[in-house]
Amino acid sequence: QAQLVESGGGLVQAGGSLRLSCAASRSISITYVMGWYRQAPGKQRELVVTITSGGSTNYADFVKGRFTISRGNAKNTVYLQMNSLKPEDTAVYYCNARGDIREYWGQGTQVTVSS
Numbered sequence: 001q002a003q004l005v006e007s008g009g010g011l012v013q014a015g016g017s018l019r020l021s022c023a024a025s026r027s028i029s030i031t032y033v034m035g036w037y038r039q040a041p042g043k044q045r046e047l048v049v050t051i052t053s054g055g056s057t058n059y060a061d062f063v064k065g066r067f068t069i070s071r072g073n074a075k076n077t078v079y080l081q082m083n084s085l086k087p088e089d090t091a092v093y094y095c096n097a098r099g100d101i102r103e104y105w106g107q108g109t110q111v112t113v114s115s
């Protein structure tokens with residue numbers, strides 16, 4: 001069964017760092033574009049960053065210079081290093097894997113940044 005499993009969320013003070021991980025099951029092709037989205041209370045889900053199997057990235061303007069996405073050597077794991085966190089980064093962060101036909105979402109992990 002295809003699935004994405006996230007980990008690494010938590011509570012951190014403003015200015016702190018967190019690292020999120022997302023492991024994709026083997027049934028999800030390594031050619032998929034993987035990425036992170038987030039959804040804050042009362043807001044729509046929004047793109048944070050994506051990365052292709054070749055390593056090309058697309059960052060939302062509000063995280064440029066603070067967040068870094070990377071893929072593991074096996075290509076089926078993706079990481080999100082979040083630095084200089086702000087209270088407005090508080091949200092549920094979702095891992096996403098997107099192919100030409102299919103798309104998968106993780107269950108989400110809560111990130112809370114206190115001021």
